[in-house]
Amino acid sequence: MTEVLVCTEDFDLGEEYQNLCAGLPGAGAVVTFVGRVRDLNEGNEVATLELQHYPGMTEKLIQEILEQAKQRWLVDRVRVIHRVGQLQPTDQIVFVGVASAHRKEAFAAAEFIMDYLKTKATFWKKESRRDQDDKGKNQSEWLEMKGSDIASAERWKN
């Protein structure tokens, strides 16, 4: 199982959980996180979300984030899946899984990985909205990183 997967296909949480635990009898704590496309983003009704990335560089940056997490916390196994392409509200976008002996490490590592995925990995999101402009075309916008995401990532710098 590779640790990092960037793909268009959907993933199965149950299957990922099984793979994360397989052969690790000492992993008493398994944290999994799934990010989904919201139907409402900052007051706008979302029609579709297009995710673009920089193939090669993205995988390398995510791997660097995972190596940092492994240096900071005792974790037995980590896995990140990030989808790209055209997604719709309620679709799964991202999976982060961490197996560790104890829950504090597993929670912290999963949060750290998510915070850095938000602010460091080379993904770009274009939101297309249900609102139409005067030409009857769906309004769309490339999303910017949120201040709260930056602040969340900043807290790991010590």
Added chain:
Amino acid sequence: MIKVLLFGRLGELHSSSSLDIKLDDSIKTAGDVRKKIATDFPDLGRALDEPQTLVALNQEIVDLSQGLANGDELAFLPPVTGG
């Protein structure tokens, strides 16, 4: 010749998400490439000039003084939004 990649909204400011640029005596660094693009495509040039736009050479973040060689891949990265 180097390949320049444009991601996110930068690709939409241009007719394509990549372009080829020929290196010569006046185009030797990432900053020179940015200047050349700004001359040829002013709208795109303004976006590349924004301080949040990062530059990657062969998939490593570099600064604009970075020297270039034929066959390099230079990417301009607008602010990312993963997760």
